[in-house]
Amino acid sequence: LAKTTQPISMDSYEGQEVNITCSHNNIATNDYITWYQQFPSQGPRFIIQGYKTKVTNEVASLFIPADRKSSTLSLPRVSLSDTAVYYCLVGVGNTGKLIFGQGTTLQVKP
């Protein structure tokens, strides 16, 4: 079963742009790519979802190349409150299953 992989951790400073990439080389043809944010002692929370090209909402942008084998979550001008774990979620192959990446712990410093 192909993996969904993300960096384990990233550090940033307030006001910077942060890009987190997820590799999913066996993504299912018809499935979306979804990103979630998780704070300590809370459940994951939906951030953004896309199928291809670029999607932008009030909190983030999602960049998906034409082959869809990876995706990049972009957080503009992060603040301390963006310190959290970020997960990508994709459908894998023909299994019909959705697989979470292992999560990227983002630490934003003052």
Add this chain to the structure above:
Amino acid sequence: DTAVSQTPKYLVTQMGNDKSIKCEQNLGHDTMYWYKQDSKKFLKIMFSYNNKELIINETVPNRFSPKSPDKAHLNLHINSLELGDSAVYFCASSQDRGGKGNYGYTFGSGTRLTVV
């Protein structure tokens, strides 16, 4: 007015005991899930129910048994608890069967189970 609520939030129990975790959603979603998050923060699906019907049953020991009395509730019963069952268990719901639709899953705040 919590969308997906699960109880208890913390559960400490001894090996060999039987315990239950309850989950309720008020979003009108048809599909509900149980996820397990281990100490390394991996999120792995355990079960999924669509309108009271079991649709996903991952490789989970028989000691774990989900029950869905109606589409708004999905409870998890665990028999003969073991040390390795210690984890955070999340309930979730979605509008569609696979969590693939707009806004994906809505998660509860989790139940931290500690087996001693």
